[in-house]
Amino acid sequence: MGKIDLNKKQKREALLNTAFELFTTQGINKTTINNIVEAAGVAKGTFYLYFKDKYDIRNKLIAHKASHIFSIADEALSQTGLTELDDRIIFLVDNIIEQFNADKSLLNFISKNLSWGIFKNELISSSDNYDVNFYNIYTILENSPRAFKNPEVLLFMIVELVSSTCYSSILYGEPVCIEELKPYLFDAIRQLIKSQEVKSPEAN
Amino acid sequence: MGKIDLNKKQKREALLNTAFELFTTQGINKTTINNIVEAAGVAKGTFYLYFKDKYDIRNKLIAHKASHIFSIADEALSQTGLTELDDRIIFLVDNIIEQFNADKSLLNFISKNLSWGIFKNELISSSDNYDVNFYNIYTILENSPRAFKNPEVLLFMIVELVSSTCYSSILYGEPVCIEELKPYLFDAIRQLIKSQEVKSPEAN
Amino acid sequence: MGKIDLNKKQKREALLNTAFELFTTQGINKTTINNIVEAAGVAKGTFYLYFKDKYDIRNKLIAHKASHIFSIADEALSQTGLTELDDRIIFLVDNIIEQFNADKSLLNFISKNLSWGIFKNELISSSDNYDVNFYNIYTILENSPRAFKNPEVLLFMIVELVSSTCYSSILYGEPVCIEELKPYLFDAIRQLIKSQEVKSPEAN
Amino acid sequence: MGKIDLNKKQKREALLNTAFELFTTQGINKTTINNIVEAAGVAKGTFYLYFKDKYDIRNKLIAHKASHIFSIADEALSQTGLTELDDRIIFLVDNIIEQFNADKSLLNFISKNLSWGIFKNELISSSDNYDVNFYNIYTILENSPRAFKNPEVLLFMIVELVSSTCYSSILYGEPVCIEELKPYLFDAIRQLIKSQEVKSPEAN
DNA sequence: TATGAATGAGGGTTCATTCAT
């Protein structure tokens, strides 16, 4: 039985890996289920045993990959002794930027398809055990002694600003390359944080 | 001859309008050229007299619609007596947000498909006379007595921050609805501007 | 499993037979894949499981039919006691002419499409087991005690002379009907053979 | 009026020349009427003022070109002092072979489409004034002091033998190149002629 | 559980032909 279960897992993994490979190299629309099963070495019908359709496997991949990236950045952060909130967030952002910079097709795939909604749904409904719970990132804000008007909105704005500017900058060098963009971006993040900070009572 | 040219213009308009209607209601992938010509009341072959394929008409629509939106906001701005740079930019952003808020399918269509690159290309290569040259917006920054480290990057960051946060907020109410988001967003914009400001000599 | 394979073979056969029927009655250009699958009673996609396109099935048909015709003639020849080379070749030619005469659409189909090249390629690359290897015909020349300057060229000239004159004569009665043509043609063949004969030493 | 007629003739010529160019370079099936009128610089409707369809213009071209080739060979023959029938025919054949050898696309075009029937019909029904009446070639046989059982069949066999063997040899080098084929072919022609010769009374 | 042959609706595109100008 363990053997069968192993085999099952392998088939599923093969499909996921192959689909990712094809999605990133030729795009989702141009990738057919035929392509996927052929490259994965399984029969066509088998695909439907594990996934509802192309978009189902896409969503699962996005959540999986995004989670993995956060996990790496998080792990790296814990190796540093950084304590200041600004520094910690900028460290995370920088780490993630570099991951995407090193694997542009991954950025292309995730950014084109990731939406706040898909991501949440998949993380929550998924039976996979993701490496890290993305929401741990909230704890970074919460554990800080500083207080913010609306932490979730702050986080949301940072995430959106970073992801959309980096998409253009890393993939197309527009309007400037990523290295040129970074200082402005990091400055902007610090200002965003400041703009939402609430002076705590004991600061008096 | 004028009659023929008029007829041609009407056919083209009919196709553009119909395509937009279908793209926004059922999405681009689900919209077929069959759907478009049927709804527009022209023959299938006629489509190919005016557009290369589905993506050609999409690109032309995006540039057309985006230009129109800027034009409206720009016009409204000129009716105000606003002189401060921050106020002027936030007025534009607010106006555009409200346009999208009033026509969510338009936001969906543009945001999913607009990229810095497509937009530039279509505006430049197009033979259409757009209502307003988008690059006029640069003049708002340039005409201000204040100076910035990198005006294009500043503009880019504002545009990306606004468009990506509003996309999620207006369409899905995530993480908060647009009315709730606005104050944070406008604050953030002011901080972004300040973060890039270069103190001019006479300020001493 | 044998059941599935049998079914596959039947589908393929049905497509081949139907295509031949349509090609010969209405011509290749006028025959659409739609026509073929409809008449064969299979789905359109099924066609593409077995053949690349219309020209693929055509080539396979030509080789198949041509091979079949040779096979019949060859078999008939072996039933005779003919030993003289001239007589043997003319017997083959006559038998083939009569086959074509009895099935004019077959002649039309093959002659319009057969070329030395296609025929060779298909016979060689095909996985089908043809009834007879066409090149056996060379052995008729080689096994003869008589010697020729260039047996392949001789064979080639005979084949081309026969096929092109018979095409016109059988199908259009031009310039004379086949029965009238035959004596001249057979005479001509004997002369062709004689014109290439090399007197062997022992003939002295 | 003369001017208009001239203009008409020019349009027709332009269409014929362009069609020939396209037919020989990309084949008849792949050539569209659009291609033809575009390259000829006339409107689409104009095509239908001069020709019924693609096959109409093809037939007219074939007769035109074939006639031209015969005319050149005939003219060259008259420059020689050849008197023997065999020599005269072989001279013609050789000349024509060389013309085709020098313009292989012409050979491809004519051989693929020429049939005894089309040729006859077009020559007879055409309003064009062809350079030479193809049937003059009969006079070569008739003017010879030698007598043949069936001159038309003899001519027919020679023509078919030459055209079909040369098609394969010149275009594909199969089974041998044209230079290698020639001696065998010329020998064969002489034998064909001999095989039909009727000894004239005075030969007794 | 796994297969893969079969399906067939529907995709985008072409192009001969017409006809109002």
Place this chain on the structure above:
DNA sequence: CATGAATGAACCCTCATTCAT
């Protein structure tokens, strides 16, 4: 005579999905 915009049937081919094995 000449035009060329418009037509729309028909083309080939793809591919997500099913289901008997």
